[in-house]
Amino acid sequence: MSKIIPEFIVKKNEDKCINCKVCVRQCSEEVYKYFEDFDLIRIYDDKCVGCHRCDLMCPTDALTITKNNSQYKENSHWDNYTIKSIKKQAETGGMILTGSGNDKPYTSYWDRILLDASQVTNPAIDPIREPMELRTYLGKKSDKLSIKEENGEIFLETELSPQLKIETPIMFSAMSYGSISLNTCESLASAASKLGTFYNTGEGGLHKKLYKYGKNTIGQVASGRFGVHTDYLNACAAIEIKIGQGAKPGIGGHLPGEKVTVEISQTRMMPPGTDAISPAPHHDIYSIEDLKQLIALIKEATDYEKPVLVKIAAVHNSAAIASGIARAGADVIVIDGFRGGTGAAPSVIRDNTGIPIEVALAVIDQRLRDESIRNDVSIVAAGGIRSSADAVKAIALGADAVYIGTAALVAMGCTLCQKCYKGKCNWGLTTQDPVLTRRLNPAIGSQNLVNLVNSWSLEIKEIIGSMGINAIEALRGNRYRLRGIGLSDVESDILGIEHAGM
Amino acid sequence: MKYVIIGNGTSAVGAIEGIRSMDQKGEIILISKENCISYSKPQLYQMLDSDDLDKISYRDEEFYVKNNVSKILGRSLKSVDFNKKVLFLEKESIHYDKLLIATGAKANIPDLKGFSGEIYSFTNIAEANNLRKSLDNKNQIVILGGGLIGAKLSEYLVKMGKEVTLIVSSKGVLSSLGDEKISDILNKEILENGIKLLLSRKVVSAKKKDSKIEITLDDEKIMCDAIVSCKGVKPEISPFEKTELSIGRGIKVDDHMKTNIDDVYAAGDVAEIFNPLENKYLNIPILPNAFNGGYCAGINMSGGESKIDTIYPMNSLKIFDIQMITMGMLNPEKNDEVLTLLDSEKKIYKKLVIREGKLIGAALLGDVDRAGILNNIIRSNLDVESIKEDLLNNKINFYVLPRNVREDIIKSYTGEIK
Amino acid sequence: MKRRVMCNEDFCIGCRLCEVHCNVKHSKSGDIILAYKYEEEREPSRMAFEEKDYVCGSIVCMNCKDPLCVKACSMGAIEIKEGTVAIDDERCVGCWMCVMVCPFGAIKRGDKKAFKCDHCHDMETPVCVLNCPNKALVYEVD
Ligand SMILES: Cc1cc2nc3c(=O)[nH]c(=O)nc-3n(C[C@H](O)[C@H](O)[C@H](O)COP(=O)(O)OP(=O)(O)OC[C@H]3O[C@@H](n4cnc5c(N)ncnc54)[C@H](O)[C@@H]3O)c2cc1C
Numbered sequence A: 001m002s003k004i005i006p007e008f009i010v011k012k013n014e015d016k017c018i019n020c021k022v023c024v025r026q027c028s029e030e031v032y033k034y035f036e037d038f039d040l041i042r043i044y045d046d047k048c049v050g051c052h053r054c055d056l057m058c059p060t061d062a063l064t065i066t067k068n069n070s071q072y073k074e075n076s077h078w079d080n081y082t083i084k085s086i087k088k089q090a091e092t093g094g095m096i097l098t099g100s101g102n103d104k105p106y107t108s109y110w111d112r113i114l115l116d117a118s119q120v121t122n123p124a125i126d127p128i129r130e131p132m133e134l135r136t137y138l139g140k141k142s143d144k145l146s147i148k149e150e151n152g153e154i155f156l157e158t159e160l161s162p163q164l165k166i167e168t169p170i171m172f173s174a175m176s177y178g179s180i181s182l183n184t185c186e187s188l189a190s191a192a193s194k195l196g197t198f199y200n201t202g203e204g205g206l207h208k209k210l211y212k213y214g215k216n217t218i219g220q221v222a223s224g225r226f227g228v229h230t231d232y233l234n235a236c237a238a239i240e241i242k243i244g245q246g247a248k249p250g251i252g253g254h255l256p257g258e259k260v261t262v263e264i265s266q267t268r269m270m271p272p273g274t275d276a277i278s279p280a281p282h283h284d285i286y287s288i289e290d291l292k293q294l295i296a297l298i299k300e301a302t303d304y305e306k307p308v309l310v311k312i313a314a315v316h317n318s319a320a321i322a323s324g325i326a327r328a329g330a331d332v333i334v335i336d337g338f339r340g341g342t343g344a345a346p347s348v349i350r351d352n353t354g355i356p357i358e359v360a361l362a363v364i365d366q367r368l369r370d371e372s373i374r375n376d377v378s379i380v381a382a383g384g385i386r387s388s389a390d391a392v393k394a395i396a397l398g399a400d401a402v403y404i405g406t407a408a409l410v411a412m413g414c415t416l417c418q419k420c421y422k423g424k425c426n427w428g429l430t431t432q433d434p435v436l437t438r439r440l441n442p443a444i445g446s447q448n449l450v451n452l453v454n455s456w457s458l459e460i461k462e463i464i465g466s467m468g469i470n471a472i473e474a475l476r477g478n479r480y481r482l483r484g485i486g487l488s489d490v491e492s493d494i495l496g497i498e499h500a501g502m
Numbered sequence B: 001m002k003y004v005i006i007g008n009g010t011s012a013v014g015a016i017e018g019i020r021s022m023d024q025k026g027e028i029i030l031i032s033k034e035n036c037i038s039y040s041k042p043q044l045y046q047m048l049d050s051d052d053l054d055k056i057s058y059r060d061e062e063f064y065v066k067n068n069v070s071k072i073l074g075r076s077l078k079s080v081d082f083n084k085k086v087l088f089l090e091k092e093s094i095h096y097d098k099l100l101i102a103t104g105a106k107a108n109i110p111d112l113k114g115f116s117g118e119i120y121s122f123t124n125i126a127e128a129n130n131l132r133k134s135l136d137n138k139n140q141i142v143i144l145g146g147g148l149i150g151a152k153l154s155e156y157l158v159k160m161g162k163e164v165t166l167i168v169s170s171k172g173v174l175s176s177l178g179d180e181k182i183s184d185i186l187n188k189e190i191l192e193n194g195i196k197l198l199l200s201r202k203v204v205s206a207k208k209k210d211s212k213i214e215i216t217l218d219d220e221k222i223m224c225d226a227i228v229s230c231k232g233v234k235p236e237i238s239p240f241e242k243t244e245l246s247i248g249r250g251i252k253v254d255d256h257m258k259t260n261i262d263d264v265y266a267a268g269d270v271a272e273i274f275n276p277l278e279n280k281y282l283n284i285p286i287l288p289n290a291f292n293g294g295y296c297a298g299i300n301m302s303g304g305e306s307k308i309d310t311i312y313p314m315n316s317l318k319i320f321d322i323q324m325i326t327m328g329m330l331n332p333e334k335n336d337e338v339l340t341l342l343d344s345e346k347k348i349y350k351k352l353v354i355r356e357g358k359l360i361g362a363a364l365l366g367d368v369d370r371a372g373i374l375n376n377i378i379r380s381n382l383d384v385e386s387i388k389e390d391l392l393n394n395k396i397n398f399y400v401l402p403r404n405v406r407e408d409i410i411k412s413y414t415g416e417i418k
Numbered sequence C: 001m002k003r004r005v006m007c008n009e010d011f012c013i014g015c016r017l018c019e020v021h022c023n024v025k026h027s028k029s030g031d032i033i034l035a036y037k038y039e040e041e042r043e044p045s046r047m048a049f050e051e052k053d054y055v056c057g058s059i060v061c062m063n064c065k066d067p068l069c070v071k072a073c074s075m076g077a078i079e080i081k082e083g084t085v086a087i088d089d090e091r092c093v094g095c096w097m098c099v100m101v102c103p104f105g106a107i108k109r110g111d112k113k114a115f116k117c118d119h120c121h122d123m124e125t126p127v128c129v130l131n132c133p134n135k136a137l138v139y140e141v142d
């Protein structure tokens, strides 16, 4: 018996349905089919992935997508997900794939951390009335500055490392052209340029249409080295070496041939229609020394003008690795937590590998401080940042800035159905199907992103103002302004924060 | 500036609009021998029901007031002195600075050997009224000519309960379109609706017999109460016959609607326009040509610059249940490509004639929706090689055209695209 | 004056909601459910969604600068009113001369009368544009 109990029930209220067939035309999963001879819209619940495109588009709200209550008998050990997985695997013999971030009910430390506020002794600041600084510079900071005076004019003698200037400590994380559509890339790129921040090409290279956003682009160099060439390196404002990704640490990438369209093949510099495979490791980086060489190579190729970022997944010994990365000459370390999103990953990896970003961030920041090399690098936290509060907590835990990926996708329409790997994204985000990619109008996508980041920025100002702080910089690593709630001693200790009440 | 327009038909109205789009002040004088409002000739059939001219009015009184036009109605132009720029009516004479001749066309009435009685025709309000008034005591009607007017009039008369015989000298109605299939379909439709259709017949003579008329054809004799001639129209050139105006079938004009005489223009059914592609003058007496010609002339008369598009025949008509739109050349030459589609059940027929990759003619029967898209393809001389199958087999739709072509069309009709 | 509903086909998602809202707007009740489920007669939408292969988009009367329909109308029933090409219902006799010449195929044949987009003249922005979920339809007025 190959049938699996459907996850969703699709209900159409016949009193409201006007037979306009929007649902038929919009659902890329083909849940709806219209039979002209019978003038009937037939519904196939089993195909529904719960993305809600149909009910959101339905002009009379005639559709409801509900969880199917008829499920396998409840069992807290053998839950429905497990039973269904086994059945699917028994049927196919393959890995179970998924998209988006880890959705398992692991502890979210963000939700166990509370922020401080000023009362009486140090006054809160009203962000509407007083200037607030969110501008952040990412890159190696000099220990001391020497200044020279000549003919009454003052010169800086120290040579500064290249910096990335961001107007708000929020950037868009790596999502490659290939995993997302060009319209999605363009939305991110144009939003980044309007916001004065950065988006990241991911490992998909830079489409020629997007070169104009180069000033706000971080170009990634990943193990597949797709689309990496001199023009690419020079077009981007910074280069990120991707070692790992929070959603699938230790796993490479695989973009199936069907998705490698002509445009993508040109951008990635590979034959169209062939699978784009990124190896699990960089085969020229087996040690920190190797990494150091690649960093040097990139710096050399870009005239030492561009900061180099190194991105790793948050894993058990992240702290030691981060220390190595700092010493290898990177300007920025990016840590991607286990809630980070992905276009496609085996569920078993996504759901069981890596560690929470909160924990990794705290220990890395601590380690670098302990080794007195914290100022040699900036830290960017990524993976599951959901709100301005998460961002503020991340900064207080030690980050200079955060990357958002999933939140950005949600702003552009994503409803977290987690079926990105199927390439049929109903919102036109993680697909290359020309019928679907049209669904994201970059003018709208980019405006939504700008709105999102602007509102988070306002909130951040409000939060730090309430703490009596007027520059985000002053909060970085200031764990004293955080308190834990419901944390064990070990957890408090690792996070480096005291429990509420202390 | 004094503009004078002879005629009050479609092309006169077009000219008024053309002139006023350039010159709001100049004096416009309109002279027409018909003492009535401007009316729609394609709707003339409605006058068979009643004498209510308003229901086929083409432009109402307000139009002339708004455009400040002085009308001299019920007066005929008799002759012209082009040197002195003077027009002679029955009694008075009128000076003009710029003249538009828009006298239209009149019925072709055949000479029926031995027949002295009245042969009716149907090309203007007077003729229509006359026919309506005479119909009361006449039951058997013979219509000569299977062109558009003949076919349509037969339909109206049969619907009024008359016994109608339609005599056509060619093999079918609307044979001038040059498509046998269309003629076949229409022949059938006409027969099915109770009209006696005599094809490939010639009228030899006719004579009065008691209160009836006896018509002798090449192979039989038929009796009737009235004869209506629908054997086409010819340009109304009588006031100009003895002048230096260059006249062929109609008054010859260039692509600016100008005649061989300075300051004299002609438009509509009376004019024949030089077609540089075919290197000959064409007289195509249809309403859109009349309006466009008049409009173009109006602009040129008032100091503007306007060139008439290449003209070709086009029409939209319905004969009983068959709705059709035809345009351009349907009679292919040797190297032309012809695509046809026939769905007898749904009464749909489609035909495209393609010459050197360009659409030059199209006929749509049954489903005529979006015919204008084809018309624009013909008018703009667009390449159809890559889309011809779509045009034939699918619903005609704007998105069948390649994107750049679509954008060009939008630009040319409505302005730049941002 | 230019009034034009443009469809940016790069972002037309083929939902056909423009047609639905056009229908509702021109219905008796103006209510979507009443219009579709309870009103007896509903004229076809003035907005025409069309598609070919991967290309789709909507097209309505573009309010040509020099409209061919106005010139071809056998009844003089089409006029330009405040920048909008308008068909006078009273005078139209359904001869379809306008259908024959409209380069966009934007004039529809009703039961006996021609009809087309009226740019929702009682509104600032036509309903199709207001309700286009992807802003593929843009209303240009100048
Ligand atoms: C019955 C019928 C059906 C038709 N159906 C169609 C159709 O379906 N589709 C189509 O496209 N076309 C059709 N036509 C043709 C169309 O009506 C003409 O092409 C169009 O009306 C020509 O316009 P015009 O201005 O050139 O001439 P007209 O409209 O004929 O106007 C001529 C004017 O000149 C005036 N006039 C003439 N001589 C003199 C003079 N000596 N002095 C003063 N005034 C004068 C007349 O009074 C009249 O006002 C039809 C015509 C007829 C008769």
Ligand code: SF4
Residues within 6 Å of the ligand: A010, A026, A027, A028, A029, A030, A031, A032, A047, A048, A049, A050, A051, A052, A053, A054, A055, A065, A426
């Ligand atoms: S997959 Fe999405 S669009 Fe399709 S039925 Fe389910 S919720 Fe609706």
Ligand code: SF4
Residues within 6 Å of the ligand: C072, C073, C074, C075, C076, C077, C078, C087, C091, C092, C093, C094, C095, C096, C097, C098, C099, C113, C114
């Ligand atoms: S169908 Fe109506 S609007 Fe169109 S040309 Fe005929 S009369 Fe005019």
